[in-house]
Amino acid sequence: MRSARLPLLILIALLVLCCGLAAWLDLWFQGWQGNRAESADLLNVLMGDSRRMFANHFFVKADAYFHSGFYPTVFDNREAFQTPHMAEDSGTVGGRNRGDETGFLGKPRDWIDAFSRQLFPSRHTHLDEGGASGDLGNSSQVREIMPWLRTSAELNPNDIRTYTVSAYWLRERMGKVAEAEQFLREGLRANPDSYEIMYELGRVYSENKHDETHARNLWQAALREWGKQEAPKADPDKFLFVEIASHLALLETKQGNYRQALAYMERWKARSPSPAAVERYIEEVRRKMSSADQTHTDQSSQNPGKAP
Amino acid sequence: MNNIFAIAGVVIKELYRRKDFYVLFILTALICLVMASVNFFNDDKIVRYLKEICLLCIWICSLVIAITTTARQIPSERENRTLFPLLAKPLTRTQLLLGKFLGCWLACGLALVCFYTFFGALAASREHHWPLLSYLQAGTLHWVMLGVVIAFALLGSLIFSAPSANTTICFVVVAFILLLGRHLNKVALHLPEPRRSVLYGFYYLIPHLELFDVRDLIIHNWPPIAWTVCGVATLYGLAYAAAFLISACLVFRRKAIN
Numbered sequence: 288m289r290s291a292r293l294p295l296l297i298l299i300a301l302l303v304l305c306c307g308l309a310a311w312l313d314l315w316f317q318g319w320q321g322n323r324a325e326s327a328d329l330l331n332v333l334m335g336d337s338r339r340m341f342a343n344h345f346f347v348k349a350d351a352y353f354h355s356g357f358y359p360t361v362f363d364n365r366e367a368f369q370t371p372h373m374a375e376d377s378g379t380v381g382g383r384n385r386g387d388e389t390g391f392l393g394k395p396r397d398w399i400d401a402f403s404r405q406l407f408p409s410r411h412t413h414l415d416e417g418g419a420s421g422d423l424g425n426s427s428q429v430r431e432i433m434p435w436l437r438t439s440a441e442l443n444p445n446d447i448r449t450y451t452v453s454a455y456w457l458r459e460r461m462g463k464v465a466e467a468e469q470f471l472r473e474g475l476r477a478n479p480d481s482y483e484i485m486y487e488l489g490r491v492y493s494e495n496k497h498d499e500t501h502a503r504n505l506w507q508a509a510l511r512e513w514g515k516q517e518a519p520k521a522d523p524d525k526f527l528f529v530e531i532a533s534h535l536a537l538l539e540t541k542q543g544n545y546r547q548a549l550a551y552m553e554r555w556k557a558r559s560p561s562p563a564a565v566e567r568y569i570e571e572v573r574r575k576m577s578s579a580d581q582t583h584t585d586q587s588s589q590n591p592g593k594a595p
Numbered sequence: 596m597n598n599i600f601a602i603a604g605v606v607i608k609e610l611y612r613r614k615d616f617y618v619l620f621i622l623t624a625l626i627c628l629v630m631a632s633v634n635f636f637n638d639d640k641i642v643r644y645l646k647e648i649c650l651l652c653i654w655i656c657s658l659v660i661a662i663t664t665t666a667r668q669i670p671s672e673r674e675n676r677t678l679f680p681l682l683a684k685p686l687t688r689t690q691l692l693l694g695k696f697l698g699c700w701l702a703c704g705l706a707l708v709c710f711y712t713f714f715g716a717l718a719a720s721r722e723h724h725w726p727l728l729s730y731l732q733a734g735t736l737h738w739v740m741l742g743v744v745i746a747f748a749l750l751g752s753l754i755f756s757a758p759s760a761n762t763t764i765c766f767v768v769v770a771f772i773l774l775l776g777r778h779l780n781k782v783a784l785h786l787p788e789p790r791r792s793v794l795y796g797f798y799y800l801i802p803h804l805e806l807f808d809v810r811d812l813i814i815h816n817w818p819p820i821a822w823t824v825c826g827v828a829t830l831y832g833l834a835y836a837a838a839f840l841i842s843a844c845l846v847f848r849r850k851a852i853n
Contacts, residue, residue: 352643356811362778396780399803403777405824406736408811419817433635434644457636466636 334442342443349373349435355419356408359391367391372413373432377455379487380448381526415460429460440474450474451487464495482516485509486531499538506535525558532558536568545576598686599694606698607705610664616706619656623710626652627717642721643814649717650810653710654737658769661703661741665748666761668695669847678852689844696749696840703741707734728819733809736825739832740807744769746839747802753846772804802835 331338350371351358359365367388375382389411395401412418414429436453439446450471457467471488478484489505492498509531517523532555539548549572556565610616627649635641669692672678681691711734719725744765751761776798783794806828809820 352815355815355817360778362781396784397799399799399806400780402824402827403803403806406806406809406812406820406828408815408817419815430636430638430641431643433638434633434641437635461636461638463636463638470636 338442339445342439342446342449345435345439345442346446346449347371349432349439352432352435353414353429354408355412355414357411364391364393371452373429373456374448374452376413376415377452377459378530379451379455379483381524415456426460427462429456432456433461440470444474444477447474447478447481447483450478451483454487454491458491458495464491467491467495480512480516482509482512482531483527485512486527486534489534493534493538499542503535503538506531506538510535525560528558529555529560533565540568540572540575543579545572545579548572549576598690599697602686602691602694603698603701606664606668606695607702609698610660610702610706615663616660616709619659620706620709620713623649623652623656624713627713631717631721640721642718645721646714646718646814647810649714650813653707653714654808654810657703657707657710657737657741658744658766660706661699661744662748662762662765662769664702665695665699665745666752666758666765668699668749669752670758673852682852688847692749692840692844692847696745699745699749700738700742703745704738707738707741726813726816726819729813729817732820732825733813736807736809736828736832739829739836740804742836743802743804743832743839746836746843750839750843750846753843753850769804772801773808776801776803776805802832807832 334341350368350373353371353373359368364386366386367384368391370380370382370384372384372388374380375384392404392409395404408419410419414431415426417425418428433453433456436449440449440453443449450473454467454471457463457470468488468491471484471491474484475481475488485505486509489502489509492505493502510528513524513528513531517528532551536548536551536555539545539551549569552565552569552572556562556569559565627645630648631645669678672681682688711730715725715727715730747768748761748765751765752758755761755764779794779798779801783791783798786794811817812820
């Protein structure tokens with residue numbers, strides 16, 4: 288009788304232990320940062336942080352599509368493809384490419400190599416210039432890179448260039464300004480301090496929506512963020528600084544705020560790779576400012592009763 | 596010749612009685628249709644990603660069909676003890692092998708026709724044009740490549756003890772050639788002698804199956820390949836298929852079948 292009761296008691300004890308552990312573990316699991324069950328994103332649940340590894344692969348895949356399949360592999364010379372061309376051509380990132388982008392295959396090494404080049408894409412083209420067909424009027428073909436960029440953003444929402452590059456092509460060659468803005472805002476939600484996305488969003492407002500006030504606010508915010516994040520660095524992102532400062536300077540010049548424009552131009556000149564060119568802008572603004580002052584003085588002398 | 600066609604006919608019937616092709620075709624269609632339903636920035640003209648996924652599925656499925664169908668032909672005849680009555684008829688071992696090869700190759704050809712028709716319809720639904728010539732060239736080169744793989748698998752089925760071992764080895768070899776075959780010469784040039792010569796020799800020896808992979812040309816709407824290039828590639832593939840078949844016949848002639 289006693290021997291029959293003992294296993295039963297052990298079983299009950301184990302069940303109680305299981306229930307207790309389950310109750311304790313559940314509370315711990317809900318508070319654990321690595322809990323994937325909280326995410327509504329299927330990719331996040333399935334892949335966790337490993338998905339970020341694949342994001343760059345899809346970004347490069349988009350660039351391979353931009354070249355209609357003509358793209359170097361890990362076995363080829365990639366010097367001319369260090370910065371994806373679709374990103375460089377969008378003007379959202381600085382380029383680091385060197386060498387001949389058309390000749391990474393080199394001379395055929397043997398007859399199989401020579402023969403195989405007739406069976407895969409072996410001519411350098413860009414989709415925004417018509418791609419394989421060479422039809423310059425068909426630049427909207429650049430749409431084909433979008434699925435890979437979208438997937439890259441899904442896999443790594445913190446890769447900022449994905450948002451800025453996609454937005455550029457969406458609004459410039461596909462005429463999808465609303466989608467570009469929406470995608471950039473999605474990127475800004477994931478990366479609230481990104482001066483790159485703020486700058487690109489400013490371009491959407493300035494170039495597509497012609498809303499200069501909104502654009503100015505965004506670029507000023509971008510410049511502030513740049514100052515916080517990049518200025519203390521030994522090798523800051525000068526490319527984006529020059530882009531933001533120059534856009535702000537030109538906007539202020541256009542709106543007749545010459546003093547503000549000059550202030551931005553001085554900052555632009557300090558980090559520009561060609562300060563002489565910026566100096567010419569500064570001279571031009573100074574001339575405009577003095578002629579504006581002269582006009583203002585003339586008007587004041589003709590109407591002495593009015594307040595200056 | 597009639598004997599070869601009779602054997603080939605049996606192999607083709609076997610393929611369409613089995614469920615492999617239907618399952619793979621439905622799986623391909625499902626994957627493609629699900630991917631086609633994804634909306635990217637409200638643009639319904641984006642198609643190349645879909646063509647890439649569809650062609651990748653077609654290549655994987657065709658290799659699965661070709662290798663698994665071929666690898667079990669001779670071993671199943673032996674296991675089922677149907678090989679003896681077959682060879683008791685006025686049928687030589689060479690004819691049996693050629694019949695098996697032809698049957699598997701034609702069966703794969705039929706499967707490819709279905710797959711490429713689906714691919715063409717899918718692409719046309721978005722692109723609104725049908726580059727038939729390019730599809731024909733891609734399908735033909737694909738079929739020739741499968742011929743080489745089938746001949747290789749047939750030779751493997753006579754050498755390796757079990758169909759599973761043969762299937763695995765065939766998949767590994769084919770994947771290796773498709774992924775790295777094109778780059779072996781570049782790797783060889785960076786090696787010191789004598790490894791350079793050994794690797795370059797290996798590079799010349801292997802059948803370059805990647806030559807027949809013209810998916811990038813189809814996906815990115817490149818113009819059709821020159822017919823002379825297509826012809827030379829076909830001859831190259833047929834030469835390798837013939838070499839594997841002759842080797843298989845030589846092995847089969849000397850092989851004890853009991």
